[in-house]
Amino acid sequence: MFRILKDYIYSFIGLVGSITTLVLFFGEFYPTLSADGRLAVIFIATLFSWFFLENLYLKIKWGRERRYAQTVNILADGFSEIHKLYRSKSDVRETIHACSLLCDNLAEAFTVITGTKCNASIKVLSKGEDEAGSLKAKAITFARNRNRERNPKPNKVKHWIDKNTDFNEILENIDSPSGGHFFANSLVFRYGYLNTSFSVYSELPDDKNPILRYWRWPLPYKSTIVVPICPSSEPNSMNLAGFLCVDSLNMFAFKKDYDVSLIRGVADGLFNIISDVHGSQDEIQGPEVSQA
Numbered sequence: 001m002f003r004i005l006k007d008y009i010y011s012f013i014g015l016v017g018s019i020t021t022l023v024l025f026f027g028e029f030y031p032t033l034s035a036d037g038r039l040a041v042i043f044i045a046t047l048f049s050w051f052f053l054e055n056l057y058l059k060i061k062w063g064r065e066r067r068y069a070q071t072v073n074i075l076a077d078g079f080s081e082i083h084k085l086y087r088s089k090s091d092v093r094e095t096i097h098a099c100s101l102l103c104d105n106l107a108e109a110f111t112v113i114t115g116t117k118c119n120a121s122i123k124v125l126s127k128g129e130d131e132a133g134s135l136k137a138k139a140i141t142f143a144r145n146r147n148r149e150r151n152p153k154p155n156k157v158k159h160w161i162d163k164n165t166d167f168n169e170i171l172e173n174i175d176s177p178s179g180g181h182f183f184a185n186s187l188v189f190r191y192g193y194l195n196t197s198f199s200v201y202s203e204l205p206d207d208k209n210p211i212l213r214y215w216r217w218p219l220p221y222k223s224t225i226v227v228p229i230c231p232s233s234e235p236n237s238m239n240l241a242g243f244l245c246v247d248s249l250n251m252f253a254f255k256k257d258y259d260v261s262l263i264r265g266v267a268d269g270l271f272n273i274i275s276d277v278h279g280s281q282d283e284i285q286g287p288e289v290s291q292a
Contacts, residue, residue: 064113064255068262071109075266078105085273095273099143106246106266107145113259116250119148119221122229122270123167124242124277128158137161137171139243142277157196165194166226167243174228179235181260182226185252188217195219221247223254225263232268241274 081098103120110118121144128138139159161167166182173180184190189210198204202218224247230239244267248254 065258067113068258071112074105074109074112078102078109079269082269082273092277095277096143099270099273100146102266102270103143103145104147106263107148110246110248110254110259114248114250114253116248116253118246118248118253120145120247121245122242122274123159123245124274125161125240130158130160139164139167142242142274157200159196163194163196165190165192166224166245168194170226170228170243171237171240174230174240175236179230179232179264180228181264182224183254183256183260184225185223185254185256187219187222187224188214188251221249222251223248225254225259227260227263227267229267229270229274231271232264239271239275241271241277244270 078101081101085095085098099122103122106120107118110120122142123139124142126138126140127135130136138161159167161171166184169182170180184193187193191208197219201220204213204216204218224245226243226245228235228240229242229244230236244263246254246259246263
C-alpha cells in the first residue's frame with residue numbers, strides 16, 4: 001500500500017512542479033520572446049503537457065494490471081496445499097488447514113492488487129432449523145485468513161441465506177448465464193443491505209444521512225465480492241457448495257471487470273474439495289464466524 005501511495009505522491013509532485021514551472025515561465029519570460037519564439041514555446045509546452053498527461057494516465061491505468069502479475073506466485077502457493085489434498089486421503093481438519101492457507105494467500109494477493117487491507121473467507125452451504133423449527137439454508141464459515149480482525153465478542157449467530165443480501169442474491173441468480181455473484185464497492189451506501197453480522201458488531205442505525213451512516217458503519221469492511229463455489233462451466237443451485245468472499249476495509253477497492261473473474265477462478269478450483277466436505281458436515285468445526 002505504501003509503495004502505491006509513494007508512486008501517486010511522486011506523480012503529484014511532478015505534476016505540481018511542472019505546472020509551477022510553466023506558470024513562472026509564461027509569467028516572467030514569455031512576454032520578452034519574439035512571435036516565433038512564443039510559437040515555439042507553445043508548441044513545446046503542448047507536447048510536454050501531452051506526454052506528461054499520457055504517462056500519468058498509463059501509470060494509473062496499467063499500474064493495477066501490473067500488480068495482478070505480482071500475485072501469480074502468491075495464489076500458486078495458496079493452492080499448493082489444496083493440490084496435496086487431491087493426492088492423498090485427508091480429513092476435514094486438514095482440509096480446513098489447507099483452505100485457511102489459501103485464504104491467507106488470497107487476502108495477501110488482493111491486498112497487493114488493491115493497495116488496501118483485504119480479507120478472505122470460505123463459507124460452506126448448510127441447513128439448520130430456525131426458531132420456528134423450519135429447515136432453512138445457512139452459511140457456515142469453513143476457513144478464513146488468519147490475520148484478520150477478530151470478533152468483538154463471542155457469538156453463535158446463524159447466518160441464514162435469506163437474511164444476507166450477498167448470499168441471497170447469488171442463490172437467486174446462480175442459474176443465470178453469468179452464474180451470479182455479489183459485487184459491492186460501497187456497502188455503506190447500499191440501503192436495504194442485510195447482513196446477520198450486524199448483530200455481532202453493532203446494528204446499523206436506520207439513518208438516511210450518508211455522512212452519519214459512513215461514520216456509524218459497524219462492519220470491518222466497506223467493499224466486498226462474493227462468488228459461488230461451484231463449477232464455472234455449470235453454475236446452478238444443485239451444485240452450489242458454498243461461497244468465497246473477499247472484502248476490503250476501504251470503499252471502491254475492487255475492479256469488477258478483473259477481480260470477479262479472478263475470484264471465480266479460485267472458487268472453481270475449490271469446488272471439489274468443498275464438495276467433499278458436504279459428505280461429512282457433522283465434522284465441520286470451522287473458525288468462529290466473523291462475518292457473513
